[in-house]
Amino acid sequence: MGIPAEAYLVSLLKLSGMGPARLEMLLKELSPRQSWQMLINEIPAKIAKTAEVSEHLAARWAAEAATEDVEETWRRHCEAAVTMIRRGGECYPWRLSRDSDAPSVLFAQGDPSLLDFPLVTIVGTRTCTRYGAEVAFELGKAAASRGVGVVSGLALGIDAAAHSGALEVAGAAVVGVVGSGLDRIYPKGNASLWGRVRERGLLLSECPLGTMPERWRFPARNRIMASFADVCVVVESHVDGGALTTAVEAAKRGRVVMAVPGPIRSPASAGTNRLIADGCGVICEIDDLFVVMDVVRESLPSRAGRTGAGSERQASSDPEELTPDTELLSAFEWMPATLSTLAERTTGHLGDVACRLERLIAEGKVVQRGLWYERSSLA
């Protein structure tokens, strides 16, 4: 028969309740093909003993195996250009190979060489605030522009924002680790992001195609993200958020964990603030991440553009001191303000203030968020 051993492995993984531990147990004694044949030939008792599962579960496996078409499943994986990376194999990521809890098989779509980059894992809550989404976006973008790969879980909220930020940069290394089969896009709303990560980066999952996004798979997925991380950043998390499990897993593996501080009144930052209280690293500004990662900033080409912009900025702020623009800037009092308040604090003419704001926004000295205007850190 022309069916390779990997095909049996895929089918074994499709069995319900087959996790990495049980699979390891099986493979210690039997080859994938042998295990499969044992299931087909209805000797579940032996399987139960080897994998240390109940006979009941083994019988269920046998029933499932009877309806499974190994060849068809394998063909589907080949057609979808899914690469299978086995533990102990040559391509298996070196970060995982030292991990006791690592998946025995990884399914990948995209470019596996991205895993050789320095990697930062950016995670956080799905129900994030605008602040969290923006910080995640900026972190993702900054990391990508310095040649650091961004690992995230392709969930809504922080995960999506971090990847969107990274994808802004051409040639960014983005790695998405998902909890379902690579053909089961979840959540549906992230379909386009999912597609872009597959095209331009790498998608990873420990489940074969067709696996539904069950609840328990997400914490399992988190441990993979954690072990990929050189640094794990939690942007926003509720007190009992799933992102915290990633942080804990990362800490267990000796990775650096950092958190983005937030207002103490914001429930979306309660978890991250708690992390900081417990002694993890703090991201006070975006660059803090790179100090920890020991990324030499000047060596990266994308840095050139930024310094250029910086010197220009200096030139423009040099001449006279008290222009109408600086007057407007001082009217901010370092707090977000609306157009109406700004007009009241200065000349009172809405049109003039709007005009000056437009100019300041163009110069990057003021940032607009909805109806609020804020002085940016440049001004």
Place this chain on the structure above:
Amino acid sequence: MLATVASAVVQGVIGHPVDVEVHVSPGLPGFNIVGLPDVCCRESRDRVRAALLSSGFPWPMKRVTVNLAPTGLRKEGASLDLAIAVGLLVAQDVIPKEAIRKYAFIAELGLDGSLRRVPGTLSMADSVECPCAVVSPKAFAEASLIEEKEILSAGSLQETVSCLTGRSEFSSPLATPSEDESLIEEDLCDVRGQSLARKALEIAAAGGHHLLMIGPPGAGKTMLARRLAGLLPSLDADTARVVTRIYSAGDFRIPPGGLIRNPPFRSPHHSTTMPALVGGGSRTLRPGEISAAHGGVLFLDELGEFSPTVLDALRQPLEEGVIRVSRAAGSVTFPAEFVFVGSMNPCPCGQADGPGGCRCSESARMRYARRLSGPLLDRFDMRLFLQRPSVDELFRGKVGESTSKVRERVLRARECAARRGVKSNSSLGAKRIEHEAPLDEEASKMVESAVASGRLSARGLQRVRCVALTICDLEKKPLPLRAADVALALQLRQNPVSLNRSIAAMAASNSSSG
């Protein structure tokens, strides 16, 4: 015996003259109405019989046929009651045939013989060919807006007959010419703070620009919108007549003076159905809320709660200023030119744009955003974010300008628009805007960068120029438009980011501009 009496019916807002022919002949007693009467019209047999008998007139114990000509036209409503009763009396020689020659009769009959008002009396009285029209006292004020005809009124059938037989005179209750009866009790100076929003209202009133207000509950969206109607100029003679006609036909409240002079303000609830909003209905084609707002303001509070199909039905009338309602029974056109003001929360919890952020999940926010379709959003020349006024503004804020003061500027800006040959700047076409709203150097640089950064579409650019032109008119500044005008117009055209983009894309636009 045959009698022909003039009357009319209304379809939509248009009156159609109808000849009521009553034929009384020997035969088995019976009463038939032919000529496409609807149920309400058919029931007039019972009303007319009771009215005749209780007024002391004879009911013919003969075969009676009533024909409503033209027979092809569907007759709806009770406006023919009086004409049928008069026809019966003529056929029985109670009233001489010559006496009714110059009269048309437009009223519903009560069982006691009293005359009642029917919706659309104004249009019907206008449509008849006779020089005089008899209407109920309640409808006299609206009907007497027709100057070419003599409008008469009588309280009851008995009174009508005695006038027709020359025993007394038709009364014409003196029209109380209290034209501007409703004082503007909601003044703009009640609004504290919100200087940008007040400016937006002023611009909306001056240029006829549609306005969308997005803000948390309690920001004053409804309060502001209610004050917009007071800023608009009074209706000109033509519009006032059209609006009164619509009100008459749609059975909306008409002021005692008859003519509607003040721009209407309509704010239908969000459970409003499509026929109620745009007009129509299963039987009679009635004008809807958007026609009732003709010449004034249509305010849809909680825009996100309206059903999307109802909202999208607004797109075509917003573009054309009329609404064509077609049913199998016929099609009618209602005028519908109004300033459209919408208000909505930024997200279901309402706090999305506050500094504290909101607690809605991304999917809830997206679902909320999808209620407002892109094309409809595009119709708003101004989209404005509002915030709650601060405590300071609320208690110690300056009292702003009053409605009358702002209105003066609005009227002046409308004069500028009139010099361009349009009612308001918003109806200037793309080509005219190119010509009428030149930009100075700084301003054109500003719009260029706005277009280049993807903040403005080509269509958006036209609208921004148009709004900037109104701003310039309000300030009595000479053209070309300056950067300040354009900047304010740009500020008033916020992209409701939380409405139509995901949070990630939003962060993208922010960081690229910052």
